[in-house]
Amino acid sequence: MYSWLQASLQQLSQRAMTHSLHHALLLKGARGIGKTEFAEQLGQFLLCANKGTNAHTAGTKSDLVPCGHCQSCLLLIAGNHPDLYEISSDKQIGVDAIREAIKKLSGSAQLSGAKVLIIHDAHTMTESSANALLKTLEEPTNNTFLLLLSHQSERLLPTILSRCEKVALPSPTLQGCHDWLSEQGYSNVDDAMLRLYSASPLELIEHLKSPPKVSYNEVVENIGYLSVGTLNAAAVATKWQDEATTIVQWLQVWLVDQLKTGPHNIDALWEMQKACISANEQLRNPGVNKSLVLVNVLQSIAQRP
Ligand SMILES: [Zn+2]
Numbered sequence: 001m002y003s004w005l006q007a008s009l010q011q012l013s014q015r016a017m018t019h020s021l022h023h024a025l026l027l028k029g030a031r032g033i034g035k036t037e038f039a040e041q042l043g044q045f046l047l048c049a050n051k052g053t054n055a056h057t058a059g060t061k062s063d064l065v066p067c068g069h070c071q072s073c074l075l076l077i078a079g080n081h082p083d084l085y086e087i088s089s090d091k092q093i094g095v096d097a098i099r100e101a102i103k104k105l106s107g108s109a110q111l112s113g114a115k116v117l118i119i120h121d122a123h124t125m126t127e128s129s130a131n132a133l134l135k136t137l138e139e140p141t142n143n144t145f146l147l148l149l150s151h152q153s154e155r156l157l158p159t160i161l162s163r164c165e166k167v168a169l170p171s172p173t174l175q176g177c178h179d180w181l182s183e184q185g186y187s188n189v190d191d192a193m194l195r196l197y198s199a200s201p202l203e204l205i206e207h208l209k210s211p212p213k214v215s216y217n218e219v220v221e222n223i224g225y226l227s228v229g230t231l232n233a234a235a236v237a238t239k240w241q242d243e244a245t246t247i248v249q250w251l252q253v254w255l256v257d258q259l260k261t262g263p264h265n266i267d268a269l270w271e272m273q274k275a276c277i278s279a280n281e282q283l284r285n286p287g288v289n290k291s292l293v294l295v296n297v298l299q300s301i302a303q304r305p
Contacts (some may be wrong), residue, residue, distance in 0.1 A: 001041055002034045002201075003180065004172035009038060012167065013045050013064040017052050022165035024137050024146040026122070029169030031151040032203030036120065038169060039147045041065075043084055043116040046145050047072045072111055082110040088120035095128040102136050105144050114143045122148035123155035130157045137163040171199035181205075192216035196253050212246040219250040226302035233298035237291045244290040245283050248297060252276045265305045272300050 001009050015021040027035055045051060050067035066073050075081040085101050087093055101117050109115050119125070125133070137146065137160065148164060150156065172180060177198040181189055186208055192215075197204035225231040240247050255273050263269060279297045282288050 001037065002172075004170055004176055005034055005038050008167065008169055009042060010064050012042055013051075016042075016046055017064070021046075021145070023140045023144060024148070024164045026148045026150065026153060026156070026161070026164035026166045027169055028150050028153040028166060030171050030199045032197075032200030032206075033169060033171050034202060035149045035151070035169060039118045039120075039149055043118055043145070043147065044073060044076045046114045046116055047076065047081060047083060047111070049073075049111070049113055072113060075111075083113065083115045084118070085116070086118045086120065089124055091124065093119065093121070093125040093129050095126060095132050098125070098129045098132045102132065105136060106141055109143065114145060115141070116145045116147065118147045118149065120149050122150045122160075123152045125156075125160075127157065130160050134159055134163070172201055174198045177201050177204070190216075192250070192253060195256075196249055212243065214240060214243045214246060214250070216250050216253060219247060220254060223251075223254060223301060226298060227304075233295050233302050234291075236298055237294035241291040241294060244294050245280070247294060248276050248279045248283065251297060251301065268305050272297070272304065275300055 012021060012025070027039055029035055044066040045064070048066040049070040049072050052063055066076075068077070072081065072083075076084065085104055087097050087101055089097070105115055105117055119133075133146075136144075140146065146164075148156075148160070153161070153166070171177075174194065178189070178194060180201055181187070181194075181204070184205065186205070189204075189208065193204065193207065193211075196216075197207060222231060222236055226233060226236065252273065255269055255276065258269050259266065259273075275297050279293050282293050283290065
């Protein structure tokens, strides 16, 4: 398990051992921290037939991992466990997928152990999907665990949120991310990239494989031109509209750098940071005019006091 998630995994596994684990967990945290691997390992532990049976390791950390050789573990490793269900979708999780999973959970476990349902990107459940899940969340069948994963948990219906125990999974620290990248063979990572994506290390690796088309240094250079009026915001926005999301994120890194210098215009910089957050949200909408979103943010930066 990723080093930044180990403590959380041990805590939950420990509670599973003492039968004090809530049956519905909302595992929330930034995109790209490894929530899928986390849920799958916790699921394997819940299903493992030998958990806690090794007298030599009882009470130690090594007692809190799946044994890896019982029938349940072997089926899981083969990707073929009859009591583990996973739901995921590229866009929306529809009600049929939820109903089908609930039907499976309502029967008895095929291996006479626990049953586990993992719902990836739970925030993409439609309203009717979420409603279909409610009864199971309230009255789960015996020894059944529901693991809901989300990097946008604020989008979940309050009725779902109130029935789950929320587990906030951490991102690594900047240093932690740096160390992990070195172990993965990425030792000379650009400092700006590291700062931009350190909260989402798995996503960072993807960006290192195909770097953004506009670099941080280019953005800083253009901010300079905007400030002195050599370039205007509309021209820059048109040039960069296809990279709008990356540009706004780079602007946020730049704003953090400005804030660190103890500037005179601190309130204005915070307002710009808020404008960037709002721009990020607008850019999630596929129909948005990216150039327009970008021009607003760039203008506020160009005209800063
Ligand atoms: Zn096992």
